[in-house]
Amino acid sequence: MPNHLFEKEKLHLVVFTPSGKRGRFAEGTPVLEAARILGVDIDSVCGGRGICGRCQVNLTVGEFAKHGVVSRETSLSPFAVGEEKFKARRGLADGRRLSCHAQLMGDVIIDVPPSSQVHRQVIVKKADDRKIEMDPAIRLHFVQVQEPDMHNPTGDFERLELALNQQWGLTELECDLRTLQALQKNLREGNWNVTVSVHRNKRITKIWPGFHNRAYGLAVDVGSTTIAMHLCDLSSGEVVASSGMMNPQIRYGEDLMSRVSYIMMNPGGDKLLTEAVRQGINELIGEVTELAGINPTDILNAVFVGNPIMHHLLLGIDPTELGGAPFALTTNSSMTIWASELGLTSNPDGRVYFLPCIAGHVGADTAAVILSEAPHLQRQVTLIVDVGTNAEIVVGNSDRLLAASSPTGPAFEGAQISCGQRAAAGAIERVRIDPETLEPRFKVIGSDLWSDEEGFDEETAKSGITGICGSGIIEVVAEMYLSGILSVDGVIDGSLAAKSPRIVADGRTFSYVIRDGESELKIYQTDVRAIQLAKAALYAGAKLLMDKFGVDSVDRILLTGAFGSHIDTKYAMVLGMIPDCNLKNVHGVGNAAGVGARIALLNNKSRTEIEEVVKTVEKIETAVEPKFQDYFVDAMAIPHKTASYPNLSKTVKFPDPKIISANELSGSGGRRRRRRLK
């Protein structure tokens, strides 16, 4: 183009920060239009009508040699009527302009604040500052629709489609019947202006008369014990309300297998469990929408994660097949269905996304954990353990990922432990044992004091000291080992009864009294056994995957699940739940499955990502791996029969290994020999 044309047209240079994108535009070009043409990411729902206020920008004034621009106050058109109106109605911070109204009048630097970017970064996990890019499946679009015309008798829907095509570039849209049924009323109520929500640029899921600015989504982790729900604003990515509840299915069985048994024994039981979990979810929807003060019909998208049995039951699929070998899933693929198909009280045409399952015991929750912790994006080898009734285990890095589940049983959750209880006020959660006196001290949920500190009795008077929760059991068993009460094989050393009143005979075996008096709490030999079985299963599963992956040790270990996050990682390692690792690289990562659900909710591409990753995950079935049994037996010892713990040894002083043979323990009479290994 010859230069004089440039002069004639008065082209101005605009530089957008932080992207650095730049271009020349004719005088009078709206900033938003320039941004569109240059591919600068600026949000808009109203399409440049000064209604939504999403497209706010800052004019940066000054001389910028770097950009070759002198940017002045006068480089943009004066405040427009539309901007005044918006300011009066909704407020507009000093210096902010609506980029749809501000026009180029000179060379200018325009700063796009993060809040005006569609694809802004949002933090999904404060702990490690995990950020993701906003890219929700649902977008809102305000459109002006042509009125019907007898000379061109197209349907209202076809004119809406045309408007969405002309004003937003959307093509080949689909629409649910329910949306069609309300279409004519909405168009006329909005005087031919409506806002539509579009799912994945493809399907219209809701229409509001006039301008509508609110779109929300749910991220839901359906655990067998608890259901956790986050209500997220689909434009800011913020969690606007959260709530959780016990899974109402608990009345049909504490753990997964007892629920499956219930279903197998009671024809139609699956329907009751499906109804229970759906009702629970609807209760939570009621709670979070009330907390946030929004209408449930503004919930347009939801992501659900859960283990295979929760996944199937929520979908209304009988999980009986998952209760026994070969543990066949109905489907392992991701799914997108209507909220109405689950009977949710959110917008019935909202789309509900289920992450893919990995195997019969490794569910969409594990897929979500992978999405959250991203082991597939790292060179270092990660071991992820989701500790629960079944432990789900993932090992790998950017080369390969392997996954398995291991049948730990519910011991880690306090079940099968004589004084075990849920993590609630009154439960012992931390334990230390003096290796000399064998006297314990402990902490109880609800108090920050140790039991030997002043004021402890007062602080715990109300709750009482009612039992030991999962993390407390890990610690007490580990401390019993560290203090020499337990042999390498996990036998309580009865000879110590002579030394301490804490060791007491209990039939043919011995117990450790953690609390005496009226409400006595004892750790029995059978309790230690239950923990050994559980931790051996966990270790053996991890070992099997490491084996398949071809490593003897991993670079980092992540413990997830509500319980995994509360374990003191050191004690988990002392007990030999997990292999040796630099303790700096062993972390509890909280409800990673919930974070993964949130990522899938806020970032559309992450769904494709996890679907692809799950396809490549190598599934190992521990039950059919011949080596698993050997690994399991070796892992019964504390911390392990053969594996060394060089990293842990730097932090923890292990006792001299004490061996009390199982024969002696289970043999007749009270004959017990003790050996000390050199």
Next chain:
Amino acid sequence: MPNHLFEKEKLHLVVFTPSGKRGRFAEGTPVLEAARILGVDIDSVCGGRGICGRCQVNLTVGEFAKHGVVSRETSLSPFAVGEEKFKARRGLADGRRLSCHAQLMGDVIIDVPPSSQVHRQVIVKKADDRKIEMDPAIRLHFVQVQEPDMHNPTGDFERLELALNQQWGLTELECDLRTLQALQKNLREGNWNVTVSVHRNKRITKIWPGFHNRAYGLAVDVGSTTIAMHLCDLSSGEVVASSGMMNPQIRYGEDLMSRVSYIMMNPGGDKLLTEAVRQGINELIGEVTELAGINPTDILNAVFVGNPIMHHLLLGIDPTELGGAPFALTTNSSMTIWASELGLTSNPDGRVYFLPCIAGHVGADTAAVILSEAPHLQRQVTLIVDVGTNAEIVVGNSDRLLAASSPTGPAFEGAQISCGQRAAAGAIERVRIDPETLEPRFKVIGSDLWSDEEGFDEETAKSGITGICGSGIIEVVAEMYLSGILSVDGVIDGSLAAKSPRIVADGRTFSYVIRDGESELKIYQTDVRAIQLAKAALYAGAKLLMDKFGVDSVDRILLTGAFGSHIDTKYAMVLGMIPDCNLKNVHGVGNAAGVGARIALLNNKSRTEIEEVVKTVEKIETAVEPKFQDYFVDAMAIPHKTASYPNLSKTVKFPDPKIISANELSGSGGRRRRRRLK
């Protein structure tokens, strides 16, 4: 390939008739496999397992110089065990072989009977031998699914997909949640053999354990007066049962506009009308499935046609907007939805197809008429008239199609006529008037005799003679004109009262007594006026479209709709309902909309065809066409004020045009002048 290889492998020539496709295959190749490779159309549900019997062929024996083949009994392998079993179970006609079991042993001629072809021709209309190719949207596929394997923990659905891919070449299949919910049970019940129905090669809509051979579809014409349903076998294309009923919406209003009024006056009334029509359809489903002895869940596909108001109400869309200008449709596109979305009692996952609407008054029924009569495939210009409360009119040929509706009102259906009634026993349907004596004779529904024939009184004694139905009114008015009772302007000539007692004064106008005595039946001047208004609207609409198309006459005229089919085309033309045309080319074509629905049901491609055609149809809105009014006024005369009827004149002797001016008629007193034009 070198020749010796041919010899080594013993290749045999196979020629398929009637297609003529030929090729050489190794000895032992199953005939079905050879057919597949050559692209010969042979049906199969079981995939070559000798279960379904759909792949039967005939061995043609003899020497065929034309094909260069000597085809012998021994050219196919002997009767296989699988064929014996099939014959014992289901029977097999002499000479028939199962092509999946019969193997090539020599050069051979194989005849594929029509019943073994997927894409066989079926007759959808006996009248003109209209044939279509079978290509239903639903296909059944029998598959053997791999059992689950812990080493490769894919979901049951994914293994079903794999089987459908490997055994039937289907890819990227989708599946409804309801189907998933029943999947595991069906797979195990069928011992990993299942039959699936697949909609448009894309979506699994039903799974049966084991082998299943039955798939049915519905073609339904939802008229404002009657609903007609055909149950079709989706493999043979045959109608296995039909039923019809009055549209139960009639209790909310006889005609369309009174139903829309009801809805406008009664909030929520649209829901009542939706429920009424859906209940009616479900009743019909009950009837046709009982008649055919099949399970409603074997109904996997349905096609609905209806005018825009019926279309909207069936879909649960409030039709209020269609009750007034600008007559905006909610959508004019075709739709495919779930049967469950309409609450149908057929298979809930069955797909329901709605043909596209053309304009606010020209509905999916007219689209179906076009599909049935195919004016767009012919060089000659066709005028199609669907006579009802509104007349839908189509004019065109393979170059262009134009469509409009014209507000005829319900006169043609007997409403607004003093002695009008529905076409039921006792209604006068044929009338002749002696031009000399002005005496009438007539025929009544329920009897084949004319009223002046012996036995007529006995035959009609039971029903009585209760009124005149639509076709009777056309004839009596036309005959009144032909016999000189009516003037060109439609005025009953009172001067004839002197000549015949049949002409009687009736206030300021005159009537014609068609039946005297106790149950007198009279044609009043107002009745003639109502018919004139209706026929003028119809003619004006047709004329407008012919005008737009650029012709003064058409090559053929088709009258459709329940009533249109009963009209004597000659009288319709005498009356000037339709323009002049060679009577040989004027036909009543019955319920063409129903035939169109059946075509769309049986032939998938026809859906795409009609969708494309409808997009190109030029929609004319008579209400906003300035010429329409002039055409209407001119068409009030009988047969027409200006248009000549050269073709009709060859068959019918028109009376000398008689003019009684409207002034005289409506003027004060009894002054009437008569003029005879030269």
